[in-house]
Amino acid sequence: xxxxxxxGLRLDGxxxxxxxxxxxxxxxxxxxxxxxxxxxxxxxxxxxxxxPREVQNKSQQINSHALVRCEYSxxxxxxxxxxRKSKGDRRSTEISLVIRQTMEACIMTHLLPRSQxxxxxxxxxxxxxxxxxxxxxxxxxxADAGIPMRDLVTSCSAGYLNSxxxxxxxxxxxxxxxxxxxxxxxxxxxxxTLLQMDSKLPIDILENVMQLAIEGCKAIANYIRExxxxxxxxxxxxxxx
Amino acid sequence: MEYxxxxxIKRGNHAxxxxxxxxxxxxxxxxxxxxxxxxxxxRHFIQGGIAQDLRSDGRKRLTYRPLSVETxxxxxxxxxxxVRIGATDVIASVKAELGKPxxxxxxxxxxxxYMDCSSTADPAFExxxxxxxxxxxxxxxxxxxxxxxxxxxxxxxxxxxxxxxGKICWNLYIDGLVVSSDGNLLxxxxxxxxxxxxxxxxxxxxxxxxTLNDEHPEVDVCDDEFLQFDTSGVPVxxxxxxxGRHYIVDATSEEESQMSSAVSIxxxxxxxxxxxxxxxxxxxxxxxxxxxxxxxxxxxxxxxxKLDSEIASAEAEEES
Amino acid sequence: xxxxxxxxxxxxxPSLTTSDKKKKPPLFNEDWVxxxxxxxxxxxxxxxxxxxxxxxxxxxxxxxxxxxxxxxxxxPRxxxxxxxxxxxxxxxxxxxxxxxxxxxxxxxxxxxEYSAMLHxxxxxxxxxxxxxxxxxxxFALVLESxxxxxxxxxxxxxxxxADAGIMMYDLVASVSVSCFSKNLVIDPIxxxxxxxDGSLMITCMPSRYEITQLTVTGEWSTPKxxxxxxxxxxxxxxxxxxxxxxxxxxxxxxxx
Numbered sequence: 001x002x003x004x005x006x007x008g009l010r011l012d013g014x015x016x017x018x019x020x021x022x023x024x025x026x027x028x029x030x031x032x033x034x035x036x037x038x039x040x041x042x043x044x045x046x047x048x049x050x051x052p053r054e055v056q057n058k059s060q061q062i063n064s065h066a067l068v069r070c071e072y073s074x075x076x077x078x079x080x081x082x083x084r085k086s087k088g089d090r091r092s093t094e095i096s097l098v099i100r101q102t103m104e105a106c107i108m109t110h111l112l113p114r115s116q117x118x119x120x121x122x123x124x125x126x127x128x129x130x131x132x133x134x135x136x137x138x139x140x141x142x143a144d145a146g147i148p149m150r151d152l153v154t155s156c157s158a159g160y161l162n163s164x165x166x167x168x169x170x171x172x173x174x175x176x177x178x179x180x181x182x183x184x185x186x187x188x189x190x191x192x193t194l195l196q197m198d199s200k201l202p203i204d205i206l207e208n209v210m211q212l213a214i215e216g217c218k219a220i221a222n223y224i225r226e227x228x229x230x231x232x233x234x235x236x237x238x239x240x241x
Numbered sequence: 242m243e244y245x246x247x248x249x250i251k252r253g254n255h256a257x258x259x260x261x262x263x264x265x266x267x268x269x270x271x272x273x274x275x276x277x278x279x280x281x282x283x284r285h286f287i288q289g290g291i292a293q294d295l296r297s298d299g300r301k302r303l304t305y306r307p308l309s310v311e312t313x314x315x316x317x318x319x320x321x322x323x324v325r326i327g328a329t330d331v332i333a334s335v336k337a338e339l340g341k342p343x344x345x346x347x348x349x350x351x352x353x354x355y356m357d358c359s360s361t362a363d364p365a366f367e368x369x370x371x372x373x374x375x376x377x378x379x380x381x382x383x384x385x386x387x388x389x390x391x392x393x394x395x396x397x398x399x400x401x402x403x404x405x406x407g408k409i410c411w412n413l414y415i416d417g418l419v420v421s422s423d424g425n426l427l428x429x430x431x432x433x434x435x436x437x438x439x440x441x442x443x444x445x446x447x448x449x450x451x452t453l454n455d456e457h458p459e460v461d462v463c464d465d466e467f468l469q470f471d472t473s474g475v476p477v478x479x480x481x482x483x484x485g486r487h488y489i490v491d492a493t494s495e496e497e498s499q500m501s502s503a504v505s506i507x508x509x510x511x512x513x514x515x516x517x518x519x520x521x522x523x524x525x526x527x528x529x530x531x532x533x534x535x536x537x538x539x540x541x542x543x544x545x546x547k548l549d550s551e552i553a554s555a556e557a558e559e560e561s
Numbered sequence: 562x563x564x565x566x567x568x569x570x571x572x573x574x575p576s577l578t579t580s581d582k583k584k585k586p587p588l589f590n591e592d593w594v595x596x597x598x599x600x601x602x603x604x605x606x607x608x609x610x611x612x613x614x615x616x617x618x619x620x621x622x623x624x625x626x627x628x629x630x631x632x633x634x635x636x637p638r639x640x641x642x643x644x645x646x647x648x649x650x651x652x653x654x655x656x657x658x659x660x661x662x663x664x665x666x667x668x669x670x671x672x673x674e675y676s677a678m679l680h681x682x683x684x685x686x687x688x689x690x691x692x693x694x695x696x697x698x699x700f701a702l703v704l705e706s707x708x709x710x711x712x713x714x715x716x717x718x719x720x721x722x723a724d725a726g727i728m729m730y731d732l733v734a735s736v737s738v739s740c741f742s743k744n745l746v747i748d749p750i751x752x753x754x755x756x757x758d759g760s761l762m763i764t765c766m767p768s769r770y771e772i773t774q775l776t777v778t779g780e781w782s783t784p785k786x787x788x789x790x791x792x793x794x795x796x797x798x799x800x801x802x803x804x805x806x807x808x809x810x811x812x813x814x815x816x817x
Binding site for chain 2: 030032035050076080082125
């Protein structure tokens with residue numbers, strides 16, 4: 001199948017290095033300590049953060065650090081074919097773990113000993129790149145909750161189809177079976193916190209694809225920073241400062 | 242008592258320490274008794290407010306919080322809606338799939354309701370924690386919206402879902418998701434389902450000529466022609482929550498934690514009851530129950546009008 | 562069941578106070594008779610017996626026509642270690658069907674739903690404060706199902722709880738009615754349940770005159786609900802008398 005037309009356009013009309021439209025909104029769940037909605041094209045996720053709070057299960061308490069937990073779940077209507085999956089299947093357990101580890105790396109857990117931070121991400125619409133969207137939403141929600149972080153982690157995926165590196169794969173491109181690199185970076189510190197890849201890719205091309213993903217992450221980071229600034233301005237305005 | 246910067250007691254005798262330990266113990270038991278973990282003072286405040294017809298958020302006993310409807314929020318399904326009542330936020334989606342009617346009822350389609358409580362709404366819903374509530378909500382909604390066994394009082398006319406009798410019908414899958422919960426989930430889900438159904442377009446189906454009598458008739462699903470549902474018969478659900486001697490509509494989760502029992506009654510446009518379910522174990526006097534039914538009937542008319550106008554404006558906004 | 566032959570099943574039916582309200586059946590229903598030949602407001606013969614299971618702290622067997630249910634109660638016994646401390650007792654209900662309960666093998670109704678309903682119906686009647694930190698398990702088994710299982714399970718479970726000596730405010734009796742256009746039919750059998758326009762089930766504590774659980778499906782007008790509720794409450798009162806006499810009989814037997 002042809003994923004990039006001779007004119008250099010992808011199936012949804014994007015250029016190879018073009019990202020889908022992103023949109024973010026802070027404060028979607030009013031009861032949570034922090035929450036955010038993040039959209040990348042047709043992919044839409046909600047993240048809610050509860051904590052830092054008392055550790056619920058005392059045996060899990062860590063005396064020197066905060067305990068970070070994460071749960072990823074997909075809504076029944078999130079995919080094209082309606083499916084009913086129970087929570088805690090293999091895929092969602094794996095993604096929960098990935099998100100947890102990525103977020104744990106940027107939260108300054110040593111400042112919040114003996115406490116617990118819960119991150120819940122709910123996928124409302126899945127169209128490829130849910131992993132990245134979840135991490136971006138979780139970053140925003142953590143920032144909204146006022147949890148100290150080293151930097152804003154952002155994530156973006158990139159692939160390699162028809163000998164062309166492609167940024168931000170959608171579902172059709174993702175299921176093509178080609179290499180799919182999901183990258184998470186700390187943009188200010190210029191550090192990689194998450195790198196996953198399926199399938200095979202020559203090393204020199206991986207470099208290109210990764211560079212593309214890094215560019216995507218940085219673009220998202222800029223957007224997230226803007227949203228946060230706007231949100232802070234709003235808060236300031238409401239307080240009458 | 243004085244505290245040093247690291248939170249330990251600097252001065253103060255043994256009795257003071259004991260006092261603190263007792264306070265901590267009290268707090269812990271409080272956290273176990275009420276799900277929301279309210280103090281005695283807060284509980285009295287809520288109960289007293291309800292008794293005086295002035296609730297903590299300034300509402301009267303029979304006033305709803307502001308309700309907002311947004312339709313067409315999920316693009317990949319046939320119909321969807323998001324309903325917000327105060328801080329409660331739910332999404333409902335309707336997906337139609339072609340299937341085979343059951344042998345017992347060859348002239349009817351099928352409607353299945355599945356509710357889900359997202360852990361974003363409450364950390365207690367994590368893992369399998371939300372399943373119990375989800376099952377209770379699904380059952381209650383099934384009771385209130387789908388009518389009796391023969392189909393009387395159903396919000397959805399099941400025989401309208403038939404394509405070829407005994408062979409092909411539409412199966413409607415209604416999924417609900419609680420995104421944020423601040424009480425009154427059942428009313429919100431009921432409203433969201435009603436809105437999602439009015440947003441639903443079922444593709445027109447043409448049965449290929451000559452195959453009508455075959456075992457598996459060939460059908461042609463149009464992609465651009467949609468049939469709308471008649472949702473005027475879909476009832477609304479009104480939940481009356483009894484706190485102390487009084488009952489209130491649209492309880493927040495703080496108020497729900499103080500309830501003795503709650504009765505959810507669904508009404509349709511004609512003012513007929515389409516289903517009742519009761520939550521909470523405490524018994525109710527039959528006369529009070531009848532009183533609640535008549536009050537709920539009155540409230541349901543307002544809710545129905547409000548919801549219909551919200552749905553209409555949401556649809557108009559989506560089209561523009 | 563042993564001992565069944567000796568006892569003549571007691572029949573009960575609600576008083577006809579509501580009969581003046583009862584509308585004339587419409588023409589197409591004029592000569593309609595119920596499949597088992599009962600009058601519209603006549604219940605099936607009810608039979609109760611306590612002490613059906615020796616190993617349990619309390620148990621009861623109930624038979625309403627062909628609906629046969631056995632309920633055993635275990636406890637109060639220590640709650641599972643994983644459960645948090647609670648200063649009131651816990652109630653755990655489970656309803657299951659035998660594979661031969663229904664005409665088609667292994668096609669019982671939704672047990673989870675029934676279990677939840679049984680729990681909701683009983684929790685208001687049991688004085689849970691009397692057994693903190695412990696759990697009472699109520700296991701119901703439907704031996705044969707032929708309509709109105711849930712009301713039978715609930716009534717039988719409250720009898721089993723009484724037999725186990727669990728403190729209760731009152732016995733819980735439960736009755737359902739089916740609605741067929743204008744007619745109300747009490748204690749429906751499965752054939753009627755499958756064709757009903759609507760159903761109403763009430764579980765109540767007759768001596769306290771309190772409703773602990775209520776479910777209504779289908780379309781009802783307010784006067785119709787009134788009528789149905791009166792009918793059910795009346796029948797519940799009568800049913801409770803039969804349950805009470807069963808308990809008394811068991812007590813006097815054990816004294817002898």
